[in-house]
Amino acid sequence: MLNTALFLVSGMIALALLLSLWRLIRGTSIADRILALDTLYINSIALIIILGMYMGSPLYFEAALLIALLGFVSTAALCKYLLRGDIIE
């Protein structure tokens, strides 16, 4: 039962990924693309968690943690780039 659930969810997440990617490619504004990228990060956190449960191994937790941490940094950097161009000033 759980496995079916996991299977369904992985399907959902896959779909989610695709949708975000579509937005990323489609745009239209650059902000949209950044938003899409951010969403992709979040989706992949979920993806890794599912993967961890799927494999029943806790080894991938840190990966999720890192995405949560670093995804924020890169989003922030991108936005700063749009705002100021110079992200470290």
Add this chain to the structure above:
Amino acid sequence: MGLLWIPLLPMLGTLVPLLVARFSRSSIAFFTALLPAIALFLLFQQAPAVFSGEVLTTSFEWIPLAGLEVAFRLDGLAWLFALLILGIGQLIILYARYYLSEKDNMPLFYSYLILFMTAMLGIVLSGNIIQLWFFWELTSISSFLLIGFWSHKTEARKGARMALTVTGAGGLALLAGLLLVGDIVGSYDLSLVLASGDLIREHAAYPVALVLILLGAFTKSAQFPFHFWLPQAMSAPTPVSAYLHSATMVKAGIFLMARFYPVLSGTELWFLIVSMTGLATLLLGAYVALFKHDIKGLLAYSTISHLGLITLLLGMNTQLSTVAAIFHIMNHAVFKASLFMAAGIIDHETGTRDMRQLNGLWKYMPHTATLAMVGAASMAGVPLFNGFLSKEMFFAETLHQVTLGSLSWMVPVLATLGTVFSVAYSARFIHDVFFNGEPINLPKTPHEAPRFMRIPVEVLVALCLLVGIFPSFIVGPLLATASGATLGTALPEYNLAIWHGFNLPLLMSFLAMLGGLVIYYNRKYLFRFQAQFPEPDAKLIFEWLMQRLVNSCHNIMQTLENNALQRYVYLLIFLSMILMAGPMIDLHTTEGHKSQIPIDALTLIGAIILAIAAIATVLFNRKRLVSLICLSVVGLIVSLAFARFSAPDLALTQLSVEVVTMILMLLALFFLPQNTPKESHPRRLVRDLGLAGIVGGVIGTINYAMITRPLESISWFYLENSKIGGGGTNVVNVILVDFRGLDTLGEISVLGIAALGIFKLIVRMRLYMPSSDSTGRPWATGRYPMMLSVVSQNLLPLALLVSIYIFLRGHNMPGGGFIAGLITAVAIIQQYIAHGVDWIKDRLRINYQWLIACGILTATLTGMGSWFFDRPFLTSWFDYFSLPIFGKFELASAMLFDLGVYLTVIGATLMILANLGKLTTSHSPAIKENS
């Protein structure tokens, strides 16, 4: 032992002039002459043995592997040449003392001269044919220096280069020829080579070897068609010309032919090449000489023709002709040296060498005139002078030879014709210079040369006469031994006498005389006739050829090496594809028989996203920021793939690296154009796409073929020993810090070096901050969004904690120093982004450079720690401890090593990013690009 000193003393002698440079001119000359004089003396010491037919040799080991040894060998031929070189050398030194002016750097000149002398001696005395070549090239080099001695004169420079080029080329051919001979004989020892004539002549490679060696000889001794460099060598100071033309340089080629006579001669090929070349040279030289207005020019061409004569003699394959050749070598050396010196005197005293100005010098310098006339007479082959005798023998030989069959008669006829011209130009030399009216506006008023300047000439002229009158008494024995040594067999019957009765040769000489005088008498018609032809200037032609060569090379390089990176990269990739194509074809079945993993939906979607993102990165490559965003999606998916295929460490590393790279790219992009202009030609696009497709296909195929085949790797060892030997359960990390620690050390070094290099790049970079973005919109005013700063600063401690956590668990769980380092760095960079450089600079005082150094040092010293336990570098240590409350925990040297990694990563990353942040200084508009 004395033999060794003969070349050795002059070799040392090259330094003498430079050492005594401070002394007076005369004493310089004296000391210069000293060592060669001793050598000459030693040479005479060897005379008895040599004349008794002995062959003296001495040799030392040098390069056994190359069959090279320091070997000297003295036989009659060598003795003769050594005599000429050293004897005439002495006279030249004396002569030069008075010839050279105050301005000239006399010590340098002498040193060159002696070097040249040494080289010549080396050639004639070598007992090893490779060593012979060694000195052969040395003559080319030293003559280059001598000819170019007056380097301020253009023609001197060009003449020198021409001589070097021609003789150098010949030298290389010679080397090839000698190596071939050596291969055939199996040794480079001269005696052995000379002993195995038949072996060589029968060998298939004989023609090749012969041609190559003769190329060497002909270029050196200015045989047609390589004669053109010799006249250019006149631009050297006259003592040099005298030496070059008489006893040395040009004689080297003759010597070579004489030396290898027993080995190479006696075949049709030899005759055809050598004698015909000689004949052509003889005629050409003699004819051209007549029309030269420059005295030295005339003499130069006469040298050419006499060398041709000698060559012709050597080519005729009869023993007597060889004897005649040797005889003429001596005679020519003597009279030509004297003539050049005389010419030098005239030049020196009148300031010109042009015979159209020089007239009637008889009454100004009767003494010199007499000497010159004797020399000229001997050159013309007038009886009672030495030239006559060898000329007679020459005519006799031309009559005997039959190799040309029904055409044989041509040889004596043409020989006579040549002599006719040589008589004519000799006549001109005498009449045109010393008589023929009054001199025409000479630079100087001519008078006799200083006493000692004439002595050398007098000595030589005396020799001309003495040999001419008492040949057998003066040179009989010498000629005999020399010829004997040349032939390597018993001597033929011959008789050195002035009078052989009325015979054909005498008639030919008589005709020659008559014809010569007649021609000179009506020379104006001949001159007028000759004037119709433009005189080809060898120098110009040669220079033109050289220029053509250089230009065409330049064009080739221009077209090939167009300094376009795109082409170079294309070539690189293309070549690798070509090379890989062959084996790919041998690969019969792509798919191996390893059980494969079934595809699951999630991975499939992942792959699809990867593909789309990659393609998007390419398609958007002209909108750089978008392309960058797509790129980071690719990076994200790649790290997910690592996670999917059981590589948590890689996933973590990839993630953190990817973020830092993204920040870096943003920093760089800020100073670069935001969009790429559309400049690639469709053809190029198609071409690149094609190559890219091929590469992708090939790499993909190889990858598929590889991963679908089973593999027995060494990995089992690491899995077994990671815990017991490395003290960690995270095998990947144990491999990094222990099994393959050196890789990691190198890796962090690379990172550190990169940081240093980037710092180097940044320090001097002058870039201006764009005041508005690519669309022209001014930047937002708020520098540090409040919310961002607040959250960033509160995130920092957490991030640090996480990095410590990642660091500590690295040895047993996914993580480790590198990832931890990156997390820390990113956390700090986040502060830079949120608060700005200045704010951080005031609060955070870390010298990143020291951090890097300490990191690498920590890792290295940790590795060296094992030395104290007498174990190799990087031998790890670990142990488990347990304390009452804390329980069991592990300490490992690997941890310390990893700390080094951690520090280096932080140092490097921050050094790069923070300094990049500091970069921009003033707000002035971006660099205008003319695109």
Add this chain to the structure above:
Amino acid sequence: MRSRLLPMPVQSALLFVVWLLMNNTIAAGHIFLATVFAVVIPLLVNCLQHPQPTIRRPFLAVRYFLLVLMDIFMANMQVAVLILGPLRKMNPGFVAVPLDLKGNLPITLLASTVSLTPGTVSCDISEDHCWLYIHALNLVSEQALIDSIKTRYEAPLKEIFGC
């Protein structure tokens, strides 16, 4: 009132907890380590911190936290419906909320709360920190929204930080 040893008590506590969380344990050794890091790290990063107001009313803070959690849950439901429902129904809009809060941390917290809770995202803060610009996914009544934010979130925050 800020102690030498513990310049940032809240962070220290957070660090202590987080370390134990990460290691999934309450073993003595780790408690020790957690304490060490909880003390050391703040000392390390202290130099990189803007001074921040400390929490005056911790319990209120906890209540606020739970409240926000609750709202987040509700928000997600509503937003989910909005997103999946017909786009016609939505009428988005910008709202400017006047701020009585002072201090960066409180304002940030407010803005974050707004972003995390029902159909609103805080887009910008005026440079004088007097206005919070919000985008609402489905703006029914501006004033109602402003009031709810001020009462539901701003007020407690003011109490918590006593400003």
Add this chain to the structure above:
Amino acid sequence: MMQQHLPLLPVIFPLIIGTLLLLPPIANSLMRQRSVTLLASLVIIALGIWMIQVAHLEGIQLYFLGDWKPPFGILLVLDRTSALMVLLTSLLTLGALLYATGGDDNTGMHFYPLFMFQVAGVNGAFLTGDLFNLFVFFEVLLMASYSLLIHGGGKQRTQAAMHYVVLNLVGSAFFLFALGILYGTLGTLNMADMAARVHHLNPDELALVKTGGLLLLVVFGLKSALLPLQFWLPRTYSAASAPVAALFAIMTKVGIYSILRVHTLIFGPEAGELANLIQPWLWPLSLLTLAIGAVGALASPSLRMLAANLVIISVGTLLIAAAIATPQAIGAALYYLVHSTLVAAALFLLADAIGEQRGKPGDRFVAARRVQQPILLGTAFFVAALSVAGMPPFSGFIGKLMLLQAAGQTSLIASWVWPAILISSLAAIIALSRAGTSLFWRVNNRGNISAEVKPLPLLKLSGIWFLLACSPLMVIFAGSITEYTQLAAEQLFDIQTTLDLILQQGDK
């Protein structure tokens, strides 16, 4: 006691010195940096001599890092060849550093640390017995070379660096592809183990291994400037500042050395199916390299360019030897390699010195004011020119001679090799005589010796002469040197012994 660590020292010592140079108190003063580095380079020379001695008398020395026996750990191999290369590098280092201390070291930052790091990388590449470790050391020396290339700044350097870096990045990528292929088929990284495993592979896997081996040829070919991958070299080398260019003279040799190492050990005569994998490609390419080098030499407008193209000629010559692939040829090649490296380095330094003295025209072949110290520089140039052109009495001709002899053994090949080598020598002679006459003899008296050019500092001269002195010495001691290189070459080809030695260690 130290001798057991000898194979490691040439790698680790410069690395440590390099890091120390970054730290106070040394980092603070240029004088300290200079003295420390010079001392260090002397020590490295001593190490090199020691290694030669050990390798020569006590045979191959192995060093197991982390005490992990092959094929599992990384392994350093000290044999005659690697010892020779290390010594060569150290000599080069001293020469270049002496010159640098004359003032080129303060035109940019971190000169000495980077220099030391590059030396460490080069030595590592020479000594390692592990293919991936070779990659790592390649990257170390490349990274250092990137940074050194831009030392001193200026448009040309930046532009040359861009080409150099991008090309080498692609090269590194291919190196990794090749490594992947080789590990993915052979399942090991230790070169000796690879050589051993090559024998039990089925044809398909062999095909894969071949692709890997040939890809490696491209990678090493790029480093060693094998046609058509040589285009980057002339501009890069002539753009680099003199001491850096001098050091770079060893870089091409690293590539050639790797070809000799890898392709004789793994794909050498005893590799069964894979025997002499690269020869069919190496033949035409090396000959063409020689040709393009000769053409380039004739076309060169300046002494730097000429020197760079002469490097390409030497590369072509060496690769021809690699293509002949007999111990005799390789022995000759090793001798020639040492000679050509040192002389090329000297030429680069000389070009810089002459350029400085001649003022604005620099080292371009045009009339200019006469150089000061015409004797010192002129003689130096003369010696360098003769050596590099392979004319007696200096070292060049011995190497070429022995190479010609080696080629002569195989008469068919000789018919190609001899003309190629001899004609290239002629081209060199022509180019160099042109260079010499125009640099030293074509003096325009407009700007005769003017005050602002000061004579060359003694240190710079000593650097040049130190390198040049090796040429005559190599002639005088040619006997023993050639004997050594010959033995080294035979050792290279004596694969079985090497394998036994290394892999037995593994079983122990």
Add this chain to the structure above:
Amino acid sequence: MNWIELILSFFVLLGGLFMLIGSIGVARLPDFYMRLHAPTKATTLGVGSLLIASMIFFSLKNSMFSIHEVLITIFLFITAPVSAHMMAKAALHLNTKTLARTQGFSVQKAATKRSNKPKKDLANQ
């Protein structure tokens, strides 16, 4: 034990559902500011519930409490609003188009212009 699986599956599905909804929002909503709402909310709950699921899962699997997943939620709760904030700021800066019927457009203008006008705008309404 089945009811635990039930709970697990519930949380898993809930999480996945919200994840999906979030992305649907990103893909579907008409303008940037509206899209901005989708992930910032849906993901918090989506990830949250997945993490709860994973907590339960691993706690049972290894029969010891596994609550470190909470960390991720903490991080997301801290960072998500800021990301949203930054993106919004950027969008405003770039004058990203809004849906025609967006109210308080002047407010948005004001926001981008950083003036303190909005008081009047409010007065008008």
Add this chain to the structure above:
Amino acid sequence: MEALFAFSIGLLTASGVFLTLRGRTFPVAVGITLLSYAVNLFLFSSGRLTINGAAVLGASEVYTDPVPQALVLTAIVIGFAMTAFLLILAMRSRADLGNDHVDGRLPIEPEEKKK
């Protein structure tokens, strides 16, 4: 799965190579990065693909080949260093040469007016 993996590598390589062949520095840098992704995956896969077999002792029953992972880790770091240098060099060449073409000078080829 293997086929999928190989295909992805091929595609990444192709994209990387294509961008590396562009004329401006930034796309080249992006191309090199793509190429290095491909390289890392390739090298990684030389230990064959394994699912749920991370080489952490005790974490699973079958272990993947850890060696390539270690190699890729090194490769990633080195690649990062190289990319960083390339990017800064790109900035420097823009600063020194006034344009961002890899040759430091803008092409004069008539490619512009062709279209």
